[in-house]
Amino acid sequence: MPRSLYWPYKISGFCQITTLGAHLWLAHGKLYALASWQLFNAGRQLLMPIPLVANPVYSYPFPAQHRFPMEKFALLQDYVASQGWLVNNPFYRPGKASLALLELAHCPNYLRRFIHNQQSAAEIKAMGLPWSEELVRRTLISPNGTLLTALLALEKGVACHLAGGTHHAHANFASGFCILNDLAVAALALIKQRKVKRVLIFDCDVHQGDGTARILEHNPAIFTCSIHCAENFPSEKAQSNLDIALPRGTQTPAYLRALRTTLEQAIRLSQPDIVLYDAGVDIYAGDPLGHFAISEEGIFARDLFVLNTCKSLGIPVATVIGGGYDDNRQALAARHGLIIKAAISVFSSLGAHP
Numbered sequence: 001m002p003r004s005l006y007w008p009y010k011i012s013g014f015c016q017i018t019t020l021g022a023h024l025w026l027a028h029g030k031l032y033a034l035a036s037w038q039l040f041n042a043g044r045q046l047l048m049p050i051p052l053v054a055n056p057v058y059s060y061p062f063p064a065q066h067r068f069p070m071e072k073f074a075l076l077q078d079y080v081a082s083q084g085w086l087v088n089n090p091f092y093r094p095g096k097a098s099l100a101l102l103e104l105a106h107c108p109n110y111l112r113r114f115i116h117n118q119q120s121a122a123e124i125k126a127m128g129l130p131w132s133e134e135l136v137r138r139t140l141i142s143p144n145g146t147l148l149t150a151l152l153a154l155e156k157g158v159a160c161h162l163a164g165g166t167h168h169a170h171a172n173f174a175s176g177f178c179i180l181n182d183l184a185v186a187a188l189a190l191i192k193q194r195k196v197k198r199v200l201i202f203d204c205d206v207h208q209g210d211g212t213a214r215i216l217e218h219n220p221a222i223f224t225c226s227i228h229c230a231e232n233f234p235s236e237k238a239q240s241n242l243d244i245a246l247p248r249g250t251q252t253p254a255y256l257r258a259l260r261t262t263l264e265q266a267i268r269l270s271q272p273d274i275v276l277y278d279a280g281v282d283i284y285a286g287d288p289l290g291h292f293a294i295s296e297e298g299i300f301a302r303d304l305f306v307l308n309t310c311k312s313l314g315i316p317v318a319t320v321i322g323g324g325y326d327d328n329r330q331a332l333a334a335r336h337g338l339i340i341k342a343a344i345s346v347f348s349s350l351g352a353h354p
């Protein structure tokens with residue numbers, strides 16, 4: 001006997017069943033639907049899957065009192081699972097990047113010194129993270145994760161990396177918790193592999209993407225755009241192709257107005273074949289390193305606008321999570337989950353399209 005589904009079982013399931021022509025009938029004054037479990041599962045396939053990219057080693061045992069929330073990557077993966085987002089969306093686990101790939105954006109000497117713990121004390125202080133074998137392992141995977149996310153976005157229209165956005169990393173030194181610049185590595189690899197002709201890196205982390213801007217400043221195929229807080233790290237800003245520096249205390253309405261005009265300008269100027277979107281949540285009002293006053297609804301509205309714009313123009317978009325800090329690590333993981341929620345909402349065929 002087929003397994004019966006009784007309305008209201010689940011609104012989305014009901015809609016799918018009706019599109020598949022399942023039986024509806026009235027009995028005992030109630031409306032019932034009957035479909036085989038196979039039909040129900042076939043209906044679920046109508047949901048457009050959003051590729052999700054992460055590796056379990058992104059988080060590793062780390063000093064709990066350290067300002068950098070290393071456990072947020074594992075907590076985000078747990079949060080994504082808890083929301084049921086792994087049911088319809090495929091999960092990809094990237095491996096270690098080759099040195100040849102990393103050398104597209106970084107000096108071989110710097111890579112060697114980082115990997116073998118040969119940096120000076122001053123360099124490690126600027127890095128902001130204690131060196132360990134586990135740090136090296138996760139750091140060598142993450143740029144590959146962003147590249148994989150971009151390749152999946154080219155294929156599917158959108159893909160989300162549950163890490164990435166280490167935009168302060170320069171060609172030959174680490175800075176502000178950023179060691180390797182995944183955005184620069186991925187963009188340069190996409191161009192070198194002739195996957196695309198033009199890339200837009202749209203960076204909405206509250207801090208300026210100075211490393212990205214410097215590494216790519218002479219590359220006409222890659223357009224860098226950063227919307228950030230003027231009075232925040234790094235104290236000495238680099239020059240992106242388009243920089244929008246907003247004042248300390250910027251609130252949600254003003255932020256969203258700047259976002260709209262800036263994204264439209266960046267796309268018009270760069271005519272990209274793909275957008276790499278840094279959805280940093282350190283713009284949040286409660287973020288200790290942020291200095292903006294953006295609500296969580298504002299962050300979600302930002303993400304929806306960026307993804308809806310890309311979708312409506314047919315431009316593939318790969319997302320990275322960027323920065324976010326909060327002593328409440330669960331709340332932080334949920335905040336980083338907003339970009340995944342937005343991607344599902346915008347790109348899923350059954351999702352809302354605000």
Ligand SMILES: [Zn+2]
Pocket residue numbers: 205206207280282322323324
């Ligand atoms: Zn940041």
